[in-house]
Amino acid sequence: MKMILFRLICLKTCLLLIPVLYAQNNYRPGFIITVQKDTIYGEIDYRTDKMNAKRCVFQSQGNDTEPVTYHPFEILGYRFTDDGKYYVSKNIELKYGVSTPVFLEYLLQGMKSLYYYETEDNIPIYFVEDNNTLVKIDAPKLSKQSTNIQFKGQTDRYIPLLHYAFKDCPSLAPQIDRARFSRKEIIKITKEYHYAMCTSNEDCIEFEAKEDKRSIQLDITPYVGVIQYNVPSGSPIGLYSSPELSYLAGVTLAISNRRWMSSLSGCFDVSFSRITSSARSLNNENSSTIFKHSGTMFSGKLGIRYTYPKGMARPFVELGADFSGMINAKIKINDKSERWLDGVYPGYYANAGVNFKLSRKNKQMICIRAQFKGLRDMMEKSALVNGWSGVIGYTF
Incomplete structure (x- = not known):
């Protein structure tokens, strides 16, 4: 009888846990920046890069308020205060002529800002911003034809794209030619650009993302x-x-x-x-x-x-x-x-x-x-x- 009762309790616990687990969020301390440029502190649902680019689930300080879901341009951006991840509203072109509103992750803010985005196909894309223009830096993966024969395509096209994005700094050319397509490498190139081009006494890099945990x-x-x-x-x-x-x-x-x-x-x-x-x-x-x-x-x-x-x-x-x-x-x-x-x-x-x-x-x-x-x-x-x-x- 005790064993039957124990199993019933376990079964009931499992049934109660299922909806709780589905409803669980992953809140971290942070703040949002409203379109009026006000800063509101609270907690933000911390998820994958793809999910963070689509929406911001925000709960203001105090447990008496319901979470609010914001989409790009409903707020200017949001930031996690524990690890420094920072997202801003931007329009990007993943397909020619088609503008898509997203939250881009800020990697570096300065004379030329650097952003990161991950597509639904798990392809990383970087964007270099210069005078409100976003230059897309990507490296297509190997593709398969219907014959199942792989071809390289333009997997190294990020090299000329980086040359174009930093064309006003010729001294970067040798480093760009040797660059690998990685978060660490592209951040390094963007920082080197600021070291070479910044002539003021002030720090030209206003924000730099922490190393991703x-x-x-x-x-x-x-x-x-x-x-x-x-x-x-x-x-x-x-x-x-x-x-x-x-x-x-x-x-x-x-x-x-x-x-x-x-x-x-x-x-x-x-x-x-x-x-x-x-x-x-x-x-x-x-x-x-x-x-x-x-x-x-x-x-x-x-x-x-x-x-x-x-x-x-x-x-x-x-x-x-x-x-x-x-x-x-x-x-x-x-x-x-x-x-x-x-x-x-x-x-x-x-x-x-x-x-x-x-x-x-x-x-x-x-x-x-x-x-x-x-x-x-x-x-x-x-x-x-x-x-x-x-x-x-x-x-x-």
Whole structure:
């Protein structure tokens, strides 16, 4: 009955989490610049380059207001204050004669400003602005004809385009000829242009984007704790008494995408623990038989975790699949030993816990977690063993 109730609770939790996860945003501190050139501070939904170029989902300071979605030219621009990403409204031509309003990412603001845009086909494009004119700098990818034969096309055409964009600075020509088509290289050329052409005593570069952080984040959490296994009714495990309290040690890898949804992680976990049990049976001849079961359980888990994304204490819940097998498992009857519990046993797990951040800037955390797992014997089509555990870990 307890197992049925637990499964119903897990199912209900999953059903409740689905709409919550779909509705989740990825808010970061920032501000918008209105068409009246007013600055309004709040939080902005931080997503991929393609999504950030289409719209700005903004929530002003205070939780009593609903988020507002702005499109290009409904505001002049917006900026994230934590990592400095800055977007402005511009009209660009991706196809000849067709103007498209977008939010371009500001990479450098100065005598000639540099912008970045990513197309729906994941093609990076840079724009150099001079006297309100945008010069498109792109490098077409390899194309395929209907015969499936690849041809190079004009993959190096960004070189003459860069020459055109910086034609008033001939000293840049050798550097442009050697340039690779990369964010770092094109920013470097634009900065060199300002170093060569700026004659005033003031800094001619008004804004420069910070180096783009990796969008994929990997959190590693080694942990130790205790686990209490118990045998459900009808289990074929063959124990004569309840398992003893055991140690538990392992490591969890959590992978998230800070540009998509930093609060949702895919988790991979490996751990090991012990199952031990001993019992004594009295015989008719005033003798006794001692039964001892022992073995090391090695477990691998795959799951999905949701973590509340704000504050120094961040609760999380996690659900997933468990695959466990026994190593050096044996049953000892008096002085005779036999093998015990061969094979791999599938199951499921659910856990909940809290991550306590050690500082606001760094990701190091102390993790405290409680977990339930249940394994099944697929041959016998019955529950094999359950386990409740509590651990403490360090995330880096």
